[in-house]
Amino acid sequence: MANIKSSKKAIKVIAKKTEANHEYKARVKNSIKEAEKAILNKDAAAATDAVKKVQKNIDKAVSKGIIKKNTADREKSRLNKKVKEMK
Numbered sequence: 001m002a003n004i005k006s007s008k009k010a011i012k013v014i015a016k017k018t019e020a021n022h023e024y025k026a027r028v029k030n031s032i033k034e035a036e037k038a039i040l041n042k043d044a045a046a047a048t049d050a051v052k053k054v055q056k057n058i059d060k061a062v063s064k065g066i067i068k069k070n071t072a073d074r075e076k077s078r079l080n081k082k083v084k085e086m087k
Contacts, residue, residue: 024066028057032075039082047086051079 002008035050055076061067 021064021066024057024061024064028054028061028067031057032079035079036082039079039086042086044083044087047083051083054079 002011031050031054035047035054038047038050058067058072058076062069062072
């Protein structure tokens with residue numbers, strides 16, 4: 001355990017940021033799962049809405065530095081490809 005006051009505060013800040021980052025990652029993963037489910041059910045309208053939601057969540061995560069840009073682009077590209085093949 002840290003003894004210095006600033007170190008104690010840093011530990012608290014890191015814990016808060018870690019929790020927030022985990023929340024964003026979970027939001028992205030869950031929205032991707034929803035989109036995949038809509039694609040499997042061959043529901044075009046729900047799939048396109050879900051993909052839009054995924055793109056929004058992924059872009060937010062990229063702007064916060066949680067996901068790398070290339071990873072985000074790859075995920076979005078794969079989902080869009082699956083939706084186009086479904087139609």
